[in-house]
Amino acid sequence: MKLRFAGLVALAIAIAPAAFSQATYQPPRTPDGKPDFNGFWTNVSLTSLERSGQFKSLVIPEADAQRIEAGRAAADARASLPTDPNSGAPKAGQDVGGYNNFYVDAGTQFAKINGEIRSSWIVDPPSGRIPYTADGKKKFDESLHFVRNTFDGPETRPMAERCLVGFGSTGGPPMINVMYNNTYQFLQTPEHVVVVVEMNHDARIIPLKAADQKNPQWLGNSKGRWEGDTLVVETTNFNPGESLRTFFQNSYLLSPDAKVVERFSRIGDTQILYQFSVDDPKLFSQVWKAEMIFNQSKQPAYEYACHEGNYALPGILAGARKNEKLGLANYAEEGE
Numbered sequence: 001m002k003l004r005f006a007g008l009v010a011l012a013i014a015i016a017p018a019a020f021s022q023a024t025y026q027p028p029r030t031p032d033g034k035p036d037f038n039g040f041w042t043n044v045s046l047t048s049l050e051r052s053g054q055f056k057s058l059v060i061p062e063a064d065a066q067r068i069e070a071g072r073a074a075a076d077a078r079a080s081l082p083t084d085p086n087s088g089a090p091k092a093g094q095d096v097g098g099y100n101n102f103y104v105d106a107g108t109q110f111a112k113i114n115g116e117i118r119s120s121w122i123v124d125p126p127s128g129r130i131p132y133t134a135d136g137k138k139k140f141d142e143s144l145h146f147v148r149n150t151f152d153g154p155e156t157r158p159m160a161e162r163c164l165v166g167f168g169s170t171g172g173p174p175m176i177n178v179m180y181n182n183t184y185q186f187l188q189t190p191e192h193v194v195v196v197v198e199m200n201h202d203a204r205i206i207p208l209k210a211a212d213q214k215n216p217q218w219l220g221n222s223k224g225r226w227e228g229d230t231l232v233v234e235t236t237n238f239n240p241g242e243s244l245r246t247f248f249q250n251s252y253l254l255s256p257d258a259k260v261v262e263r264f265s266r267i268g269d270t271q272i273l274y275q276f277s278v279d280d281p282k283l284f285s286q287v288w289k290a291e292m293i294f295n296q297s298k299q300p301a302y303e304y305a306c307h308e309g310n311y312a313l314p315g316i317l318a319g320a321r322k323n324e325k326l327g328l329a330n331y332a333e334e335g336e
Contacts, residue, residue, distance in 0.1 A: 027229065027266035030188060035229045035266050037186040037193065040297035043175065043274070044182040046072060047111040049252070049290065051120035051128025058128060060117040065110050073108045076101060099180075106179045111293050113273070121176070121290040130252050136283035140253040143244045151320030151330060154313055159242050161313060163306035164218060166199030169245035169252070171219050173204075173235045173260040174276040174290065176245070183301040184294070193224055193231065198301035206233055216256060218242045231264040255282040270296040 027035040046069065051058070060068075079101035090096045111118045120128035132140060150156040160167040168178035175184070181199035188194075195204040206224040215221065219242070220235035240256045254260075258280035265273045272294040279287045323330055 025267060028269075030190075032190045034188070034190075034226060035231070036188065037231070037264065037266065037272065038188050040183055040185050040300050041272060041294040042183045042297040043177040043292055043294050044105060044107040045111040045177055045292070046107050046109060047118050047121060047177075047292070049121050049176050050130060051122065055119035055128075058116070058119055058123060058126070060110060060119050062117060065117045069109050076108060079104075104180050105182065107177075107182075113291060113293055121292045122288060123291055124289040125286065131285045131288055132253075132283060133285050136253070136285075139283065140244075140251075143253055144251065147244060149330060151317055153317070157313060157316070158244065159218065160200070161308050161316075163200065163308055163310075165242060166197055166202050166304075168199075170199035171197045171202030171204065173220060173222065173233070173262055174278065175262075175274070177292070181304060183297050183299070185301050193233075196301065198304055200306050201304050216240070220258075220260065227263075229265065233262040233264070235260045235262070253283055254278070255280050257282060 030036045030038070111121075122128045122130070125131050146156075147158045154162060159165045165171055166181070169176040170178055170181065175195070175197070178199070181197075183198040185196040185198075186193065187196065191207065191209050193206045193208065195206070197203070202219060204219055204222060206222045208224045208226070212221075214237065216237045216239040218239050220239075221237040222233050222235040224231055224233045226232070236257075236259050238254055238256050238258055243254050243256065245252050245254065258278060261277050261279075263273075263275040265275075267273045273291065274294050275289070275291040277287050277289045278284070320330055
């Protein structure tokens with residue numbers, strides 16, 4: 001019994017610093033007495049929604065994190081060097097690449113929460129992976145195949161490509177980091193919280209009073225409430241056309257019946273703890289949960305001039321028509 005008691009005491013001491021610092025922190029407040037979230041915040045990080053195969057657990061050993069971060073910083077430095085003027089133009093058929101490093105801002109460090117360096121935002125299930133059912137995974141694969149291979153017209157292309165919403169669930173909910181444009185502006189009144197997203201200038205208007213959640217919207221229909229010093233936002237009624245949230249490693253599917261609950265808590269002068277859960281029995285075997293850090297941004301959100309709808313979309317569709325005339329399969333099908 002004494003050994004068991006001693007173990008409990010040791011455990012309490014081990015977890016006390018993080019819990020104590022969060023519980024006793026007093027955030028700045030708005031005139032109506034609520035925690036003040038106003039300002040610019042960013043969730044840029046090397047930590048991604050799901051855990052990659054290179055990590056075995058939620059927590060990354062510090063030495064491993066430092067090695068990976070140093071490698072990433074070095075790669076960014078090399079990619080930022082001016083192009084060799086003597087290298088010549090790419091040869092015919094050579095991959096010319098996409099964005100150069102000037103436009104990319106994916107971060108050079110992993111997120112740290114409660115003193116732990118995190119390998120994924122997902123904390124439950126313990127695997128750090130989205131818990132699709134067999135049928136849910138099939139629907140996800142079919143949706144991904146559809147948007148990569150269907151070029152019949154603009155309505156078949158994904159929402160981000162049409163400049164309707166941001167890429168990769170940046171607007172959320174949940175709001176996930178991607179390779180660039182990870183800045184958010186929070187605007188707060190006694191009756192509303194508005195989150196303006198740098199990516200595509202999505203704006204989430206979250207009422208804190210009575211709200212009608214019946215009409216489906218691109219980013220779902222949200223309503224907020226205060227639980228002590230934590231802002232809790234519940235979102236339902238997702239538009240079926242925006243069900244696929246895809247952007248490289250942060251790809252996932254939501255059904256129109258999904259329910260996302262977000263919790264925003266200021267845990268320091270420069271940090272917000274962002275926690276969320278996704279409940280969607282049509283696709284997932286359990287409610288999955290995640291948490292990430294929003295850090296105070298040293299720069300504002302910049303204008304996001306979405307040209308995909310003006311130039312990329314007509315070009316993509318024109319290329320598909322050209323392939324049809326030549327009897328060629330489209331590029332995505334050839335690459336699969």
